[in-house]
Amino acid sequence: xxxxxxxxxxxxxxxxxxxxxxxxxxxxxxxxxxxxxxxxxxxxxxxxxxxxxxxxxxxxxxxxxxxxxxxxxxxxxxxxxxxxxxxxxxxxxxxxxxxxxxxxxxxxxxxxxxxxxxxxxxxxxxxxxxxxxxxxxxxxxxxxxxxxxxxxxxxxxxxxxxxxxxxxxxxxxxxxxxxxxxxxxxxxxxxxxxxxxxxxxxxxxxxxxxxxxxxxxxxxxxxxxxxxxxxxxxxxxxxxxxxxxxxxxxxxxxxxxxxxxxxxxxxxxxxxxxxxxxxxxxxxxxxxxxxxxxxxxxxxxxxxxxxxxxxxxxxxxxxxxxxxxxxxxxxxxxxxxxxxxxxxxxxxxxxxxxxxxxxxxxx
Amino acid sequence: xxxxxxxxxxxxxxxxxxxxxxxxxxxxxxxxxxxxxxxxxxxxxxxxxxxxxxxxxxxxxxxxxxxxxxxxxxxxxxxxxxxxxxxxxxxxxxxxxxxxxxxxxxxxxxxxxxxxxxxxxxxxxxxxxxxxxxxxxxxxxxxxxxxxxxxxxxxxxxxxxxxxxxxxxxxxxxxxxxxxxxxxxxxxxxxxxxxxxxxxxxxxxxxxxxxxxxxxxxxxxxxxxxxxxxxxxxxxxxxxxxxxxxxxxxxxxxxxxxxxxxxxxxxxxxxxxxxxxxxxxxxxxxxxxxxxxxxxxxxxxxxxxxxxxxxxxxxxxxxxxxxxxxxxxxxxxxxxxxxxxxxxxxxxxxxxxxxxxxxxxxx
Numbered sequence: 001x002x003x004x005x006x007x008x009x010x011x012x013x014x015x016x017x018x019x020x021x022x023x024x025x026x027x028x029x030x031x032x033x034x035x036x037x038x039x040x041x042x043x044x045x046x047x048x049x050x051x052x053x054x055x056x057x058x059x060x061x062x063x064x065x066x067x068x069x070x071x072x073x074x075x076x077x078x079x080x081x082x083x084x085x086x087x088x089x090x091x092x093x094x095x096x097x098x099x100x101x102x103x104x105x106x107x108x109x110x111x112x113x114x115x116x117x118x119x120x121x122x123x124x125x126x127x128x129x130x131x132x133x134x135x136x137x138x139x140x141x142x143x144x145x146x147x148x149x150x151x152x153x154x155x156x157x158x159x160x161x162x163x164x165x166x167x168x169x170x171x172x173x174x175x176x177x178x179x180x181x182x183x184x185x186x187x188x189x190x191x192x193x194x195x196x197x198x199x200x201x202x203x204x205x206x207x208x209x210x211x212x213x214x215x216x217x218x219x220x221x222x223x224x225x226x227x228x229x230x231x232x233x234x235x236x237x238x239x240x241x242x243x244x245x246x247x248x249x250x251x252x253x254x255x256x257x258x259x260x261x262x263x264x265x266x267x268x269x270x271x272x273x274x275x276x277x278x279x280x281x282x283x284x285x286x287x288x289x290x291x292x293x294x295x296x297x298x299x300x301x302x303x304x305x306x307x308x309x310x311x312x313x314x315x316x317x318x319x320x321x322x323x324x325x326x327x328x329x330x331x332x333x334x335x336x337x338x339x340x341x342x343x344x345x346x347x348x349x350x351x352x353x354x355x356x357x358x359x360x361x362x363x
Numbered sequence: 364x365x366x367x368x369x370x371x372x373x374x375x376x377x378x379x380x381x382x383x384x385x386x387x388x389x390x391x392x393x394x395x396x397x398x399x400x401x402x403x404x405x406x407x408x409x410x411x412x413x414x415x416x417x418x419x420x421x422x423x424x425x426x427x428x429x430x431x432x433x434x435x436x437x438x439x440x441x442x443x444x445x446x447x448x449x450x451x452x453x454x455x456x457x458x459x460x461x462x463x464x465x466x467x468x469x470x471x472x473x474x475x476x477x478x479x480x481x482x483x484x485x486x487x488x489x490x491x492x493x494x495x496x497x498x499x500x501x502x503x504x505x506x507x508x509x510x511x512x513x514x515x516x517x518x519x520x521x522x523x524x525x526x527x528x529x530x531x532x533x534x535x536x537x538x539x540x541x542x543x544x545x546x547x548x549x550x551x552x553x554x555x556x557x558x559x560x561x562x563x564x565x566x567x568x569x570x571x572x573x574x575x576x577x578x579x580x581x582x583x584x585x586x587x588x589x590x591x592x593x594x595x596x597x598x599x600x601x602x603x604x605x606x607x608x609x610x611x612x613x614x615x616x617x618x619x620x621x622x623x624x625x626x627x628x629x630x631x632x633x634x635x636x637x638x639x640x641x642x643x644x645x646x647x648x649x650x651x652x653x654x655x656x657x658x659x660x661x662x663x664x665x666x667x668x669x670x671x672x673x674x675x676x677x678x679x680x681x682x683x684x685x686x687x688x689x690x691x692x693x694x695x696x697x698x699x700x701x702x703x704x705x706x707x708x709x710x711x712x713x714x715x716x717x718x719x720x721x722x723x724x725x726x
Contacts, residue, residue: 089569089708090565090569091566091704091708092562092565092566092701094562094699094701094704095562095566095701095704095708096704098658098699098701098702098703098704098705099704099705099707099708101658101705102705102706102707137562137565138561139560139561139562144537153532153533155532155533156533156569156571157528157571157574160529160530160531160532162530162531162532165520166523167523167525167530168523168525168537169516169518169523169525169536169537169539170516170518170519170539170540170544171536171537171538171539171540172537173532173534173537174507174531174532174534174535174536174537175534176532176533176534177533177534177565181533197502198501198502199455199457199458199500199502202453202455202500202540203454203455203458206452206453206519208519208520211520295461295464336457336461338455338457338458338461339461340461341454341457341458341459341461341462342461342462342464342465343465344462344465345452345454345458345462
């Protein structure tokens with residue numbers, strides 16, 4: 001699968017560069033059209049439940065020095081990426097920026113990392129190939145998985161077959177930068193529980209929640225990396241596993257849920273690749289704060305503003321979220337995942353999660 | 364080893380509580396003495412090359428309501444920790460704070476997490492037992508290892524034997540929260556290369572640096588977690604491996620090196636457990652910025668202040684560091700690890716690191 005993607009990605013890139021030749025031959029000024037990446041041109045697609053680009057395009061054209069320089073940089077970058085794929089190598093966004101200093105044409109060198117990052121985003125959108133398939137690695141890798149999943153990872157040192165409970169330490173299986181190098185061989189899991197904090201992830205593993213409930217415990221580590229969202233989506237799509245998201249009970253954590261489920265405005269072109277619209281939110285719900293009398297902190301002004309802005313965010317425009325967010329604005333309190341410990345260290349695994357999973361129809 | 368530690372830790376805790384009984388019997392007001400944890404009472408020990416506490420002590424005594432409440436909280440916490448060790452369970456600092464809400468005596472409940480964190484530090488210092496041996500887990504776990512090391516991890520699901528190249532994916536072996544659950548079975552490594560950033564860690568692994576140079580590549584992930592520093596120290600002490608630290612070339616990264624090598628003021632009581640004074644700094648050195656004409660950013664005012672304060676930090680009072688820091692203040696520039704990519708993606712593994720390791724006498 002990986003080799004096919006690479007071949008595809010390489011062809012898409014070469015096609016892009018070939019367009020410029022065609023344009024030259026037709027006597028046209030070379031140009032490239034890219035969807036406008038501003039908030040006005042991003043729409044929430046009701047059908048697929050994710051963010052997508054609208055119809056507006058902007059054109060990079062060689063009819064100005066500035067535009068010509070942009071295309072020159074694009075061509076150099078395409079050349080670098082095509083070579084990288086050919087040699088089965090990879091690099092980070094930051095390396096690409098620094099590497100451009102070694103290019104023979106000074107006009108093609110990037111003046112800031114924002115510029116090279118944004119060009120890679122352009123190329124992702126125009127070619128329909130993801131950064132991972134260009135072999136551009138993120139700076140920081142994904143998080144970990146613990147649960148009854150047996151997988152094969154294609155590494156550059158050969159294949160590794162790993163069971164994510166039996167062949168790993170307590171730290172779990174470390175998700176690689178590009179999870180598309182993974183094949184799922186066997187899975188006894190009934191659902192995925194994606195968890196925001198390391199403290200809670202460790203609690204669930206210590207309490208044997210993954211074993212008792214056949215759960216894949218995926219650590220989100222705060223705002224999840226692309227690799228973590230991608231493998232979550234693949235586990236859902238390929239193995240038909242329900243995805244549940246377990247975070248702190250505050251507006252920033254609801255955004256973590258939102259990015260797993262619906263993607264983000266910043267990466268609207270990747271929604272199809274990264275978002276799992278079927279993902280369900282387990283909690284901490286504002287209703288839980290009331291029901292279980294959890295220890296709380298007061299909402300700050302920025303918490304309140306974030307909640308207000310979620311009320312007008314299309315991703316949160318459901319009866320469920322409106323009710324929960326309005327309740328939270330009313331009680332003016334927030335609670336962390338780990339505050340469930342106020343009812344004992346086993347409450348989360350013996351009572352809270354089983355009850356919520358049952359309510360949600362997951363178990 | 365782990366079971367012995369637990370037994371020891373439990374006895375130390377019970378001894379602490381028993382002291383209060385002894386004091387009652389002698390007609391003394393119960394009290395506990397703790398080294399004062401202020402900057403004035405922390406000394407750099409020239410002999411062992413780490414930070415240690417001085418002779419000043421402060422006393423928590425039940426001769427005031429405030430003091431009595433502190434001791435009450437200590438006793439409840441000791442009781443909780445002793446039970447936890449007895450049942451072979453563990454918890455996080457945050458869970459302890461929340462859990463205190465379930466204690467029957469309201470006076471014993473913590474009013475803030477700072478209070479419970481600081482009590483655990485007191486108990487670590489007074490008992491001479493580390494937090495890990497109380498089974499208090501950190502919120503976030505350590506980072507990863509890749510290299511020719513075969514180890515056995517005692518997990519609560521049984522033993523796992525893992526080779527940190529052959530049995531792991533590209534993400535490497537995830538260091539558990541308490542690396543003292545690990546036994547080193549076999550090691551073909553010649554040295555440790557501890558690396559600050561994920562981008563560089565991935566570059567080294569992609570280029571096969573661990574294989575070619577028999578290196579254990581330990582990812583520090585910025586300021587390293589206790590677990591990462593602990594396993595680095597154990598690898599050094601038990602397997603006699605030289606430790607080299609590879610970071611960005613700026614004052615904040617020199618502090619990362621400092622915390623691996625000499626510990627920090629905040630955790631002076633743990634220096635013996637966490638610090639590796641023999642660790643050597645590879646770079647990026649200010650001299651490298653000049654020699655290799657690396658891409659740079661200008662020093663900010665806070666960078667300059669941090670460098671100045673390092674000049675007066677006993678950890679950096681060597682000819683080497685004075686020369687490097689003064690050079691950096693002169694050129695007013697800093698460079699990242701990944702800026703080595705300006706000389707090509709293989710420069711770091713083919714040229715830079717081998718030359719530095721040779722200069723340093725490591726290879």
